[in-house]
């Protein structure tokens with residue numbers, strides 16, 4: 401205990417976010433419980449600089465250099481991520497130790513690489529069907545009637561359809577874009593547990609103890625909704641497994657790219673022909689559940705805010721449309737005079753500078769995961785962070801995109817949506833890219849970033865090639881992002897009126 405106290409002395413020179421932060425973690429518990437953690441940490445960094453102490457054994461960093469130190473290697477994830485277990489088994493996201501994480505990530509990196517994503521015939525077919533047959537007709541119908549459409553809901557649904565199609569193949573995936581009843585049920589089942597994240601993330605020990613004596617802090621309805629969501633994920637896994645088991649030819653759109661890859665990679669690790677154990681099957685289920693979660697809410701949130709910001713500025717919509725139509729072969733005419741990006745030209749679409757800047761800027765302004773990416777200082781050596789050295793092992797430490805993206809020295813007028821800031825080449829652009837952190841960095845960086853960027857570009861291009869958007873019945877307060885790990889709009893909706901061009 402004495403050695404522990406002495407080593408903590410090294411933290412005494414680090415500015416504290418609040419007078420009580422050096423004495424107790426209660427302040428941070430309160431800040432998290434009341435849902436203003438990102439704003440609290442941001443205010444502390446603005447006042448005290450790039451390294452602040454949040455609790456006796458917790459630090460926050462807010463600089464590109466600090467991110468390089470903490471996320472460049474050697475810092476394991478904090479057990480905080482254990483709360484992201486699905487179906488009771490760890491997955492790539494929730495595993496906090498190096499080895500099992502690296503083994504799993506290696507199995508899946510190839511199918512999420514940029515070259516694979518841009519070239520995959522399966523993903524091309526899946527994207528075409530989701531855009532042409534589901535999303536665009538619904539948008540056109542809303543434009544025709546002039547009725548306001550909740551695009552938040554719809555864009556979460558389309559992100560869900562995109563990711564589950566890539567995981568399981570189209571016939572075993574969701575169709576939440578068209579099936580509104582199922583959409584409501586699934587999205588609200590998933591979202592019902594979000595308000596309880598504090599308990600799962602910050603009071604795990606207490607939760608576990610209480611559960612042992614038969615008490616669960618989470619309301620029964622939330623537990624049931626989580627089970628319903630997991631059962632739905634499992635039903636898609638089962639559908640994909642059945643399809644692969646049957647064998648025979650599958651259309652490109654029907655290929656279960658990610659599921660098939662993980663299943664084969666896990667089978668290859670077996671020394672005999674025994675097949676996968678029940679636990680290994682549940683590991684796959686857990687991994688798939690996590691990609692369903694990580695893949696739908698992030699992209700859905702990004703697209704929601706993109707439509708919100710674009711709707712506020714007609715000039716930006718015109719500029720985007722001008723870029724899309726200046727390369728005429730990029731758009732193909734589909735039914736009912738609608739135009740859609742040609743999915744065989746995803747590389748060319750990716751190279752459009754304004755579209756790229758719009759996507760980059762929305763991920764900067766409202767990072768869908770803006771909250772802390774929590775790590776532990778390494779166990780075998782002290783850490784040096786800027787002016788502070790001898791930071792002892794086992795200290796909880798995090799950076800967050802919410803704060804990194806609000807540094808006015810790097811992003812002047814940081815609260816303004818300004819895609820043009822990404823279009824001026826030079827040293828400043830390089831500096832902005834060093835601070836851009838929507839997908840994290842290092843070994844635990846988002847595996848789905850190439851998939852997400854391609855999907856965001858396809859949906860944005862399809863939308864603005866055909867429609868003007870205007871926000872109705874939604875206040876700025878509704879669109880305030882929740883102050884938590886992910887950034888859902890507080891009002892839970894974005895009502896938009898569309899007009900066909």
Ligand code: HEM
Nearest residue numbers: 492493694695698699769773838839840844846847848852
């Ligand atoms: C705009 C969309 C997305 C954003 C902004 C985003 C952001 C992030 C961030 C910040 C992390 C690191 C989190 C942390 O360490 O706390 C992460 C990890 C991860 N993301 Fe994404 N993500 C997006 C889309 C996706 C998609 C589409 C998938 C899968 C289909 C995905 C799967 C994952 C997985 C599996 C991890 C864990 C990686 C690891 O631990 O090695 N994400 N994502």
